Amino acid sequence: MLVKSKVKYIQTLGQKKFRQEEGVFIAEGPKLVLELVSTVAGNIVEIFALKEWIDANKIQLKAVNCVEVSATELEKISQLSTPNQALAVVKNLDSPVPVAKKGEIILALDGIRDPGNMGTIIRISDWFGINQVVCTADSAEVYNPKVVQATMGSIARVRITYLNLHQWLMEQNGISIYATVLEGRDISTVKKVKEGILLIGNESAGISHGILSLADERITIPRRGGAESLNAAVATGIVLSHLI
């Protein structure tokens, strides 16, 4: 049973302001919640789930705080249009400011605004084994429920750090910076890289001028038809598949 004040509390976590005050976020759905249990159990404050689901996952859930709720209660606290068995309240994940190192690729996002794109980019990073993403402060908030869902669990494996991107790039020495732009070197002619920082720009404005000026190489996905641009997440996937 959930007391009213708890229902109210979880509902408020749908809003950025309250999430930031509390330092927690919400993750939903059986796959995502189990993924978080197996990777960042220490960050899980509480899981609210249906009895059948708790019974079916007893062993994995042993060490976490689990509250049984009815389908009606889950509906009240869920951010999804179709609530799905389990919801976790999770403490924000650690995201110290990284230092670009030899042998590592870091993805740098300049103003990705769409939560779906942001989540999908985190999932793509994880697929390609990149575990650090840095973003400008105006990028979509990683704890927005739509971002969390779109990462499909990758949020637990990829660190996302918000910072002053221009300043941070200036501080990374001896590491190449690759910028994805509409007019640059054909991506298929760029050699595979072991390390570097890959810049992806805003959905409509691209990479801002000051940040772009710090790039060592400008790369492009050649266009062969009529579309004016590619979706930012799709472009990220294409560039990573060629660079790595």
Added chain:
Amino acid sequence: MLVKSKVKYIQTLGQKKFRQEEGVFIAEGPKLVLELVSTVAGNIVEIFALKEWIDANKIQLKAVNCVEVSATELEKISQLSTPNQALAVVKNLDSPVPVAKKGEIILALDGIRDPGNMGTIIRISDWFGINQVVCTADSAEVYNPKVVQATMGSIARVRITYLNLHQWLMEQNGISIYATVLEGRDISTVKKVKEGILLIGNESAGISHGILSLADERITIPRRGGAESLNAAVATGIVLSHLI
């Protein structure tokens, strides 16, 4: 001024059933509407737009039927959360059953369900110069307003045909069929192709067994990290960027 019955009529076009009965679809926003005017003017039944927009685009709109509406009226007929200057009612585009030819690449979708993915895949096809997509009947409807918006105008340049994919593939002779799967040949080792049919499967179930059995080559985007899968549109973009 819009009469009530017209408002009602346009509103019903938000539903698949009515779109199919009428053989028309809705496209919104200044860029998309102008794109359609410049590519398929003959298919445009009527455009409803704000005075400023009509005045600013007088020359392009010369040959089409344009109705001036107020912002309040546009809001009533719009499918968007933020109506944007113009809405067009457009006759369905021609999409005869294609025959795969030498020198041409066709994209074949087996059950892409998400409208956003469907629209993004059409936009990607257009970027790479592919102007024919074939889909199973259970794929997202191309005239769903969410699909139309996600194509960003590419809907006017790419023909989308719904058909019995298994039977159609059996009828295409002498053309190679490439299937994108989780375990196949590393995409970076596959040679560029000039012609062929590229199969993309459903978001969670992949390519159905019967269809997959017709593939000449199974190709894979190698996974290097923890994510279980890639978004279907992202995978399409990556595979096309390597094959073309």
